[in-house]
Amino acid sequence: METPALSSPTTYPSTGGPAAASAQPGRTGVLIVNLGTPDSPSVPDVRKYLREFLMDGRVIDIPAVPRFLLVNGVIAPFRAPKSAKTYRQLWTETGSPLKYYGQVIERELQRELGDAYVVKLAMRYQNPSIDAGLAEFQRLGLTEIVVIxxxxxxxxxxxxSVYEKVMDVLKTWQVxxxxxxxxxxxxxxxxxxGFVQLGRKHMAEHDYDHFVFSYHGLPERQIRKGDVTKDVCRLGDCCSSLHALNQHCYRAQCFETTRRLVRELGIPDGKHTTCFQSRLGKDPWIQPYTEDVVKELAAKGVKRVLAFSPAFVADCLETTIEVGEExxxxxxxxxxxxxxxxESLNDSSLWVETLVDLVKTR
Structure with a gap:
């Protein structure tokens, strides 16, 4: 089957020069949204977070009643104590790294964009909430809202899921x-x-035998459900390039991200692996699994590995604990x-510049 080529990537403007919003009436709201984090590493707060997160029908995509029973009867009660212990390992004096870096980026992006914009940080689950951020935008009577x-x-x-939540809130607005x-x-x-610079810093300090690019996993069924053609997704060589028919496939996008990073870092063929972590449940998830890759590399005699987590822009449990320690x-x-x-992009200047470009690019 011949696949149509993907249109050429957007050309992003320089972050310098006058703000694009200067030609627009009113002000623009910028809602930056990360996944979320418990309010604290206590068991009750972790359980509350898990319930909200896992009750999302886009996360556990099974019918509502069995999902409710699974989350509230099995996962949240039994997983919360273990997860709380892990979150306590992650927590710092400033709290959750994911929220802390989000707050830093909120301030830095506001400073870079200026008074023509109002920047608000939100979490898809827990706090600060999407509802609160959008309520503030509504109160200010903004001309435009950009959701990133x-x-x-x-x-x-x-x-x-972020799209769905934002639209659920906005559908109640009269204006x-x-x-x-x-x-x-x-x-x-x-x-x-941003990731290339971080990688080069570590590559200058040590020689590495292999490079692992570990992305958050998803159930295979979610990838197949996203194949609107019903003919492209085979969870294999169909991800060897990104084109018009698979451009929304998460797995294909992950492999494309690796290809771009490998090219810029000058990593030779055969010296890198793309894989997927954080499985939940018994159903098959997208492969290869990071856990299996780690064991196989060691068994083959690989001694030194540099691991990237390019699905995350801020350090969190999945990067610091899962990839970095486990x-x-x-x-x-x-x-x-x-x-x-x-490490993730966190509060780097290149990450702020990326966001400025995303806000201003039409």
């Missing part, structure tokens, strides 16, 4: 301002350069010697 989910690759369970969503930004050159321990238990996590 903090997910480089589109997935129904992340970006799609709706102009609305614009950012669908993904894996192609943005400054997003790529996979490190697994690698060393199986004979590996050195495992290094590349």
């Amino acid at each position: 989910p903090f997910f480089p690759q589109y997935a129904s369970a992340t970006t799609g 709706m301002p102009q609305l614009r969503f950012v669908n993904r930004f894996l192609e943005h050159p400054k997003f790529i350069e 996979y490190k321990e697994l690698f060393e238990q199986n004979g590996g010697q050195h495992w290094q996590l590349v």
Whole structure:
């Protein structure tokens, strides 16, 4: 089957020069949205977070009644104590790293954009909420709202869920301002350069035998449901390029992100692996699984690995703990010697510049 080529990537403007909003009447609201975090690492707060997160029908995409029973009868009661212990490992003096870096970016982006914009941080689950951010925009009577989910690759369970929540709130408004969503930004050159610079810093300090690019996983059924053609998705070589028919496939976007990073970092063929982490339940998730890749690399005699997590823009449980500590321990238990996590973009200037471009690009 011949696949039509994907249109050429957007050309992003320089962050310099006068603000684009100067030609627009009124002010523009910018809602930056990350996944979420518990209010504290206590068991009750973690349980509350898990319930809201996992009751989202785009996250656990099964009928409402069995989902309710699964989440409230099994997952939240039994998983919350274990997850709370892990969150306590992650927590710092400033609280959750994901929320802390979000707050820093909120301030920095506001400073860069100026008074023609109002920037608000929101979390899809818990606080600060999307409802509160949009309520503030409504009170201010803004001309336009730009929503930027903090997910480089589109997935129904992340970006799609943010879209749905925002629209659920806005449908109750009598007056709706102009609305614009950012669908993904894996192609943005400054997003790529941000991870490239972080990777080069570690590559200058050590020689690495292999490079792992670990992305958050999804159930295979969600990938297949997203194939509107019903003919492209085979969860295999169909992800070897990104084109018009698979451009919204999360797995294909992840492989494309790896290709762009590998090219800029100059990593040779055969020295890198794209894989997927954070499985939940017994159903098959997209592969290869990071856990299996880690064991296989060690078994093959690979001793030094540099690991990237390019699905996350802020350090969180999935990066710092899962990739940075749990996979490190697994690698060393199986004979590996050195495992290094590349930190997320967090509050880097290139990440702020990426967001400025995303706001101003039409």
